[in-house]
Amino acid sequence: xxTKLKAFWRFIRCLSGDDAYERYLKNHARYHKTNTDHxxxxxxxxxxxxxxxxxxxxxxxxxCC
Amino acid sequence: MNKTLKNAIWILIAIIGASSIGGIAITRGxxxxxxxxxxxxxxxxxxxxxxxASWIATTVLMIDDTRSTxxxxxxxxxxxxxTHKWIVFGHHFAAIAGPGPLVGPTLxxxxxxxxxxxxxxxxxxxxxxxxxxxxxxLSTRRDAKSLGQMAREELGxxxxxxxxxxxxxxxxxxxxxLGLVVVNAMKHSxxxxxTVSATxxxxxxxxxxxxxxxxxxxxxxxxxxxxxxxxxxxxxRFIDQHETLRLLFNHEGLTLxxxxxxxxxxxxILPVWLLLAPRDYLSTYMKLGTISLLAVAIIMLQPNIKxxxxxxxxxxxxxxxxxxxxxxxxxxIACGAIxxxxxxxxxxxxxxxxxxxxxxxxxxxxxxxxESFVAMxxxxxxxxxxxxxxxxxxxxAGVVGSDAINAVAKISxxxxxxxxxxxxxxxxxxxxxxxxxxTGGAPSLAVGMASIFGSAFGESLLxxxxxFAIMFEAIFILTTLDAGTRVGRFMLQDMLGNIWPKMxxxxxxxxxxxxxxxxxSGWGYFLYIGVIDxxxxxxxxxxxxxxxxxxxxxxxLSVATGILVKSGKLKYAWVTGLPLIWLITITSSAAWQKIxxxxxxxxxxxxxxxxxxxxxxxxxxxxxxxxxxxxxFNLHLDAWLTLFFVSLLWLIIFxxxxxxxxxxxxxxxxxxxxxxxxxxxxxxxxxxx
Numbered sequence: 098x099x100t101k102l103k104a105f106w107r108f109i110r111c112l113s114g115d116d117a118y119e120r121y122l123k124n125h126a127r128y129h130k131t132n133t134d135h136x137x138x139x140x141x142x143x144x145x146x147x148x149x150x151x152x153x154x155x156x157x158x159x160x161c162c
Numbered sequence: 163m164n165k166t167l168k169n170a171i172w173i174l175i176a177i178i179g180a181s182s183i184g185g186i187a188i189t190r191g192x193x194x195x196x197x198x199x200x201x202x203x204x205x206x207x208x209x210x211x212x213x214x215a216s217w218i219a220t221t222v223l224m225i226d227d228t229r230s231t232x233x234x235x236x237x238x239x240x241x242x243x244x245t246h247k248w249i250v251f252g253h254h255f256a257a258i259a260g261p262g263p264l265v266g267p268t269l270x271x272x273x274x275x276x277x278x279x280x281x282x283x284x285x286x287x288x289x290x291x292x293x294x295x296x297x298x299x300l301s302t303r304r305d306a307k308s309l310g311q312m313a314r315e316e317l318g319x320x321x322x323x324x325x326x327x328x329x330x331x332x333x334x335x336x337x338x339x340l341g342l343v344v345v346n347a348m349k350h351s352x353x354x355x356x357t358v359s360a361t362x363x364x365x366x367x368x369x370x371x372x373x374x375x376x377x378x379x380x381x382x383x384x385x386x387x388x389x390x391x392x393x394x395x396x397x398x399r400f401i402d403q404h405e406t407l408r409l410l411f412n413h414e415g416l417t418l419x420x421x422x423x424x425x426x427x428x429x430x431i432l433p434v435w436l437l438l439a440p441r442d443y444l445s446t447y448m449k450l451g452t453i454s455l456l457a458v459a460i461i462m463l464q465p466n467i468k469x470x471x472x473x474x475x476x477x478x479x480x481x482x483x484x485x486x487x488x489x490x491x492x493x494x495i496a497c498g499a500i501x502x503x504x505x506x507x508x509x510x511x512x513x514x515x516x517x518x519x520x521x522x523x524x525x526x527x528x529x530x531x532x533e534s535f536v537a538m539x540x541x542x543x544x545x546x547x548x549x550x551x552x553x554x555x556x557x558x559a560g561v562v563g564s565d566a567i568n569a570v571a572k573i574s575x576x577x578x579x580x581x582x583x584x585x586x587x588x589x590x591x592x593x594x595x596x597x598x599x600x601t602g603g604a605p606s607l608a609v610g611m612a613s614i615f616g617s618a619f620g621e622s623l624l625x626x627x628x629x630f631a632i633m634f635e636a637i638f639i640l641t642t643l644d645a646g647t648r649v650g651r652f653m654l655q656d657m658l659g660n661i662w663p664k665m666x667x668x669x670x671x672x673x674x675x676x677x678x679x680x681x682x683s684g685w686g687y688f689l690y691i692g693v694i695d696x697x698x699x700x701x702x703x704x705x706x707x708x709x710x711x712x713x714x715x716x717x718x719l720s721v722a723t724g725i726l727v728k729s730g731k732l733k734y735a736w737v738t739g740l741p742l743i744w745l746i747t748i749t750s751s752a753a754w755q756k757i758x759x760x761x762x763x764x765x766x767x768x769x770x771x772x773x774x775x776x777x778x779x780x781x782x783x784x785x786x787x788x789x790x791x792x793x794x795f796n797l798h799l800d801a802w803l804t805l806f807f808v809s810l811l812w813l814i815i816f817x818x819x820x821x822x823x824x825x826x827x828x829x830x831x832x833x834x835x836x837x838x839x840x841x842x843x844x845x846x847x848x849x850x851x
Contacts, residue, residue: 108249112249114380117378124243143377147373151434151435153240154439160257160260160442161503162261162497162711
């Protein structure tokens with residue numbers, strides 16, 4: 098039961114974007130591991146990441162009737 | 163599971179579905195329970211999803227789960243991100259489900275419950291779901307290109323331009339009609355006006371919280387917002403009962419319309435994080451929560467449907483909007499069965515998240531099934547009301563008269579008895595001064611929802627439930643209004659950028675202000691006319707919106723049919739071709755009637771001529787005479803706009819047929835732009851984190 102609840106909570110967090118920063122950090126780490134020659138800079142801070150994420154999310158048609 | 167057992171289950175579902183539909187269709191003169199509607203819907207959806215959608219996916223589209231999707235190939239960690247299918251489903255559904263499927267069925271209930279219900283079910287499984295799924299597939303195979311880009315690259319520049327203009331036009335009409343729905347719900351209702359206005363500062367508080375106080379804590383901020391919204395519903399009652407404060411929120415429709423326009427303008431130029439994004443979170447939670455609550459309440463309460471199966475208004479004399487059953491029931495239901503707007507989300511936005519092609523059926527087809535189910539619940543909420551009450555709320559003063567005694571006499575004379583006391587009691591229970599002529603669908607839906615919630619969860623809270631329902635509708639109508647104005651602004655900036663590149667810079671202040679003002683005045687004009695129109699405006703604007711939306715769907719289906727033929731799948735082209743033919747038939751005949759009908763409640767020109775004649779011979783009372791010239795101008799404008807929509811549609815149809823016939827006779831056509839097959843690297847545990 099508690100694993101189901103946890104999975105549900107993870108789902109809600111993912112759907113709402115609550116865990117977006119954690120996912121970003123994970124992606125960032127994975128990306129930098131596979132592309133070692135990449136001109137490296139550290140991950141964005143949570144506040145900066147969130148700003149960028151929110152602005153991108155609303156660029157285009159996101160809602161209809 | 164053993165095969166025989168599986169077959170037996172599907173046969174059982176088919177039998178339950180068929181008998182529920184049979185029950186709905188054949189029952190006359192006695193009450194039918196709402197559970198039959200739910201059963202019919204669920205069985206039809208299950209069968210369509212299991213068999214038809216699956217056949218389309220494997221045989222027609224030939225979905226290939228070994229092929230990498232744009233999200234996988236172009237994964238850049240921000241807009242292209244392979245995402246778990248349920249998350250994509252959630253985003254897709256939240257994007258496609260707006261106020262349309264709630265308003266359309268409520269208005270279409272004037273024909274009785276049967277025609278609308280059948281179209282919501284069969285229009286969705288054969289038309290709307292197919293459109294969404296095929297568009298999602300085509301865009302996924304083309305690096306998540308938008309519908310307009312696909313039209314341009316596969317059919318030619320004509321198709322692309324038409325899709326762009328069609329989208330812009332539908333946006334303007336859509337926002338105007340939604341604005342009108344909100345204005346009609348707030349008119350002279352301090353409680354509703356306070357609650358709806360409070361959603362704006364609440365969204366801002368949530369926005370500031372998420373951006374500065376606790377950056378990125380989306381759920382925390384949303385929980386705070388939802389609590390504040392519920393408090394604002396309760397606070398509205400306090401305002402309503404306060405002698406002086408209530409005056410601050412008690413306004414005429416026209417004043418409110420100006421406020422809605424000012425709000426739309428502000429929302430389009432303010433940064434997204436302050437208003438649009440937080441409001442969207444709140445509206446998504448409210449939408450999902452309230453719709454689930456409504457489903458639970460209907461199943462718990464099992465209300466009886468009181469509206470007859472078919473009313474006499476199928477002959478075209480309906481009080482809510484004029485026009486016969488064919489084609490107007492299809493135009494009116496619109497989004498609940500098939501919505502062209504979805505093609506814009508299914509192309510461009512959703513494919514960027516899709517981790518595997520095998521999720522296309524669930525997200526494209528399944529997402530629209532759920533939207534159709536929402537429309538079904540709106541139909542139930544409208545038809546559980548006494549028909550007399552339903553017509554009293556939804557008929558404008560121009561049709562039944564502004565005096566309550568005359569109005570009830572007229573509605574009762576149609577065979578739907580209602581009394582002044584009954585309406586007064588109801589208004590009192592709902593915490594309103596009056597419920598007469600509250601056109602637009604939102605108030606009658608709110609009364610329906612309040613009575614369902616009230617019976618299921620406690621009668622004493624009827625007024626709170628009513629205003630909760632109004633707040634729920636208003637919050638995502640306003641979200642569509644903000645988001646639509648902003649999208650309109652981007653499109654206009656893009657178009658003007660071709661003439662003067664500086665105008666195309668989306669962050670250049672003068673361009674932002676100029677284009678936002680143009681978009682707001684576009685929909686503001688139709689909203690203004692809708693508010694001053696003594697017939698309520700909805701009867702003009704909603705059919706116009708329906709025609710525009712079905713036209714956009716026809717554009718999407720044309721693109722899909724053209725691509726199917728070009729891909730050598732002529733024998734399966736009927737999958738999108740048949741819904742396309744049906745849409746062409748309904749939009750063209752509705753447009754034809756709106757332009758040429760002699761009935762002044764249907765034909766734009768005949769209404770304009772009638773008004774001109776009455777004005778010239780001095781038959782109009784002074785207050786009507788003063789607005790008559792504006793109404794006459796608007797009727798002409800609407801007629802030309804309708805003609806424009808339908809010409810645009812036929813242009814695309816001919817363009818598509820030209821491309822198909824060239825291809826079939828072996829002449830060169832634009833090449834297919836499907837991206838190359840790159841094997842998917844994805845394994846279950848890698849993308850599906």
